[in-house]
Amino acid sequence: MPAEHVLVTGGLGFVGSAILHALLNAHPSFKTTVLDIKPTPLGYKLPSGVNYIQADLRSKSDALRAIRGTKPTVIIHTAGYSPTGSARYSQTERAQVFSINVKGTENILHAAREEGVKAFVYTSTCCVISDDLDHDFPNMKETLPTGRATTVYGQSKTIAEHLVLSVNYPELATCALRPSVIFGPGDTQLIPTLHACIEKGETPFVVGDGFNLTDFTYVDNVSHAHVLALENLLGPKSAAGEAFFITNGQPIPFRDFCLAVWTEFGHIPSYEIRIPKTLAWFAGSILDWVTWMTGKEVTLSAGSVKDAYGVRYASIEKARKVLGYSPIVGLQEGIGISCKDYYERLNGK
């Protein structure tokens, strides 16, 4: 493969930095540039040889300036915004989510076409399908229609994914990867939220039957898939214009993932209380009001209850066949590494 110049947007973030490292490992000869909205934090050192550019993709001119200035041949577009906590289930951050996820993608796509970029890999999400929270999604395949997501995040990513895939031309090959819930070292959402449940005494409660399978994906598998997708778009192009689910291929009950994480922190609930789905949803709805009135965050809400009892896992057959993807880090190993990392972060090491 001739030396390429890869631009990773959101390259300072959790997933973006993992992609950057996977890329440097797989293709040390490639030139790499990180684009991020934030300046590099104090004390943070990018790997040697990696360029950095600060740009706000919400601005069309900023995006164009960044691409014109760096002239990448490939873009991995990972920059995005996902509301957390109760905002995930409400409309409060709609404007912000859409401006970053939709407008940002539109701007960088426009710049990529203007500047003759060859390949474009988009970090989408399985939420484009599974954020239709009222339905179960066992063994999701890429043939399922999008456009039914009910969360702001799912809706914005759906539009962005459509934009990316619809500009797939011979000159600019595009594809979208849909990882499921991502965890790993540096994760600020999943493991910290679950860890906080121990303190709050929320661990004994099981919503539903406790057998709703969910996909969790270790971050290194996600970055590995991005490298494979990039190689494909520069080579055979069989992935061009396509979307792929990327998971660990090891769906387990949501509850079991929580238990495994808690066990890593030395906590095993001494008893269990099973709450029927409807009761939990009802309680969640009431707590939504409590949250609204007191302004204090509770883990349980009508939306998070649906997230906890829904069946959401995908088939990775398409990624296996087309990209040659196969998870490189297993779930158990991944949980071990991630919890150790979070433990060290908590203890300020």
Next chain:
Amino acid sequence: MPKVTDVLYYLVHVQELRSIIQWKVWHNPVHERDESTESKTLRRCFYFLDQTSRSFSAVIKELNPELLVPICLFYLILRGLDTIEDDMTIKLGEKEPLLREFDNILEKDGWTYNGNGPDETDRQLLVEFDCVITEFVKIKPAYRAIIKDITKKMGDGMADFASNAEYNANGVNKISDYELYCHYVAGLVGEGLTKLFVEAQLANPALLQRPHLHESMGQLLQNVNIIRDVKEDFDDGRRFYPKEVWSKYADSFEDLFKPGNEEAALNCSSEMILIALRRADECLFYLAGLRDQSVFNFCAIPQSMAIATLDLCFRNPDMWKRNVKLTKGHACQLMLDSTQNLQLVCDVFRKHTRSIHQKNTPKDPNFIQISIACGKIEQFIETIFPSQRPDPTLSVKDGRVLSPEEEAKAKKEAQEAKWDIIYMGAAVFGILFFISLFMIFIAYLAGARFDVIYNQLRSGNLARPSAGEAQPILNNYEHQEL
């Protein structure tokens, strides 16, 4: 005569009793053997089949006539081989050549063997082995070649283990040795049977392109036998649990049977069950390749029993104390479910997978791996029988998409149902309304002072006045009236 404990058990477990009755009354064999056309030696072979096999004779005898005799003989031949291998009274110098040459013995007219120890349960089979040989040379050459080939491979494998001093002294060491052992005694049976099924055109030839599938069929059954029989084998001085597994939980294998080590023993059996559980999805895949009902039953029944036994053994401390067994009622239920179609067998697998998951605990070091293995089975079943609707917004009933007419009809019915509810609600509230009015009227006739209540409510006195306060208020009104 049934035992009293059994009677009591089935009085409580009526569902299981029902299964036994259903199986006895309603189960019709797909095929039945016709004894009148059988030779004397063949009848003797079937006699031995009943004698030597507890679980397999019934399913073998219901097999498609094309394969009935070959598989019966295949079973007896392997049983003969097993009887030699098992017998610790036979010296290695005599045993090894017998095992390695057993495939040639199959064509030696009149060969019999009475070197087995007197306690060997199946010794009589070898004493009269000539009737097996007489029948064996009569079957189709293609079947004969398959059976001979497997006999050779299995004999060699058994001889390798028998002559391995390390194995004899210390039992199975690595997990890979355990898998190899199970391959010789069970995986090869899977291979032979698959070749017979395909040769008889009763199974999809593609099964031969995926040898790991029939390997898993054999491995799962053998793994389950080994897991369940741990106590019995231990008492007989044998150990099949690989050292690589048990050494994680105890310093010596005996320790696992001692009181106080229950938790370690449970975790050890969890890992053994995990190894077996990882085979389950491939077994279902294999069953999907069978074309004949009798062959399907023959393969599916032992698999259902195996997954149910895994469930029974999982986190069950009793398996380290005695031989745990499925109840007869449960076995009949499994047979009923395993003699129909793949979907029901998948339901059996899913049910037991979930039951295993239910018992899984984070205290067990294998917790997450067991959870993954259970998820894998569930996902596999989902791939062959998707529960997912093609489009969540399309109307679906009983798993199929409705046509526009049906949808319109369903809509109309839903509309009618809605109005039914509205009418019923109106009727209930209407009656309540009239009853209330009527009661208020009676109260009025009896002298209730609604005017007082009305005025008090209007002036904002929502609370009921105490007895002391009430009188002056009332007097107020009385005076007005005067």
